[in-house]
Amino acid sequence: MAWNEPGGNSNDKDPWGGRRGGDRQGPPDLDEALRKLQDNLNGLFGGRKRRGGDEGGSGTGKGGGIGLLAVVFAGLAALWLYNAVYVVDEQEQAVILRFGKYYETVGPGLNIYLPPIDRKFQENVTRERAYSKQGQMLTEDENIIEVPLTVQYRVSNLQEFVLNVDQPEISLQHATDSALRHVVGSTSMDQVLTEGREQMAIDVRERLQRFLDTYKTGITVTQVNIQSAAAPREVQEAFDDVIRAREDEQREKNQAEAYANGVIPEARGQAQRIVEDANGYREEVVARAQGETDRFTRLLAEYRKAPEVTRERLYLETMQDLLGNTNKVLVTGDQGQNNLLYLPLDKMIDNRASTAAPLAPSVQAGAAEPAPRATSDLQRDLRSREGR
Structure with a gap:
């Protein structure tokens, strides 16, 4: 039976905790419930529970609530201050956004910002970062090759790095892939596999930096x-x-170039020597002709002055030149005698040279002495005949 039906037991309690006809009627007192909760909190934080009447309990609860709020606010303030104060190292910078808008860039030192209205982005702007990639590329001559690549970069403008691009390092990877494919696609396979890698790295770095500057990512590529x-x-x-065939081709080319480098300078040297010899012979002939001409001119002048003496001198010089080059000597006797003495000087010189080889120069010098003597005898004979 319900508590409020007729005929019910008046002593049963109603749902509000009161009794019908008793002193406490209606719902429970909210002030009493709050005082009990406050007494429990005071007991936890060192406060005193209510011991007296209603007035004393109310005063104690009021003071305990103020103390609790003060402790909570002090803890929140300490936590906020702890998060607001930060230190920027020498290698770092920090970008502050206030209400989502760029406010300032902070350098090294002790700083403070105002969260939650401020947001802080702190990054190392001097450290070299690296990103590696490897993938299959299509070359200019339609060959597929795998190209491994490493990109070294650093953050040069932290404001652009934070604000302009959502994920700048992901954008760097995409730009690297695009630049590498463009460069490899415009290069032949031979250049990619051999000596063209250095130039390819330069081209990729330049193109990648242009992409990043266009996007304003605040990233500087230092090395590729x-x-x-x-x-x-x-x-x-x-x-x-x-590759082996290409190496063989290069080796044959090097050998051919080495042979050409050895033959061509030698041939040029021989040609130059022939030219120099020809020039020397020409100058010699010209000088000799000029000398003979000058000698003849002077001899003609002397001949006009003394024809007989000059004629005899020419005759004697001519005979001396002729007999001086022969190795046989004819010696005649006195006038009226037909005795002829033949001296085989050539045999005598050869025999003496074979027996005494070290003395050959002196023997030849001694053997050459009779020739002037015979020439002088011939001159005397000629003079005697002219005197007759």
């Missing part, structure tokens, strides 16, 4: 390293054969 490219595994053997 392209490692040894290789063919896919499926065609690696064929690529190795091509």
Whole structure:
């Protein structure tokens, strides 16, 4: 039976905790409930529970509530101050956004900002960062190769790095992939696999930096390293054969160039020597002709002055030149005698040279002495005949 039906027991309690006809009627007192809760909190935080009447309990609860709020606010203030104060290192910078808008860029030192109305982005702007990538690329001559690459970069403008691009490092990876594919796609396979990697790295870095500057990412690319490219595994053997053939071709070219470098300078030297010899012979002939001409002119002047003496002198010089070059000497006897003495001086000189080889110069000098003597005898004979 319900508590408020007729005929019910008046002693049963109603749902509000009161009794019918008693002193307490209606719902429970909210002030009493709050005082009990306050007494419990005071007991937890060192306060005193209510011991007296209603007035004393009310005063104690009021003072305990104020103290609790003060402690809570002090803790919140300490936590806020702890989060608001920050330190920026020498290698770092911090960008402050106030109400979502750029406010300032903070340098090294002790600083403070105002969360939650401010947001702080702190990054290292001097450290070199690296990003590696490897993928299959299509070359200009339609060959597929795998190109490994490493990009080194740093944050040069923290404001642009934070505000202009949502994920700047992801954008860097996409831009790197685009720049590398463009450069490899405009380069032949031979250049990619051999000596063209250095120039490719320069081209990729320049193109990648242009992309990043266009996006205003605040990133500066410091170095791009392209490692040894290789063919896919499926065609690696064929690529190795091509590389060996190219190496053989280069070796043959080097040998041919070495041979050419040895033959061509020698031929040029011989040609130059022939030219110099010809020039020397020409100058010699011209000088000799000029000398003979000058000698003849002077001899003509002397001949006009003394014809007989000059004629005899010419005759004697001519005979001396003729007899001085022969190795046989004819010696005649006195006038009226037909005795002829032949001296084989050539045999005598050869015999003496074979027996005494070290003395050959002196023997030849001694053997040459009779020739002037015979010439002088011939001159005397000629003079005697002219005197007759």
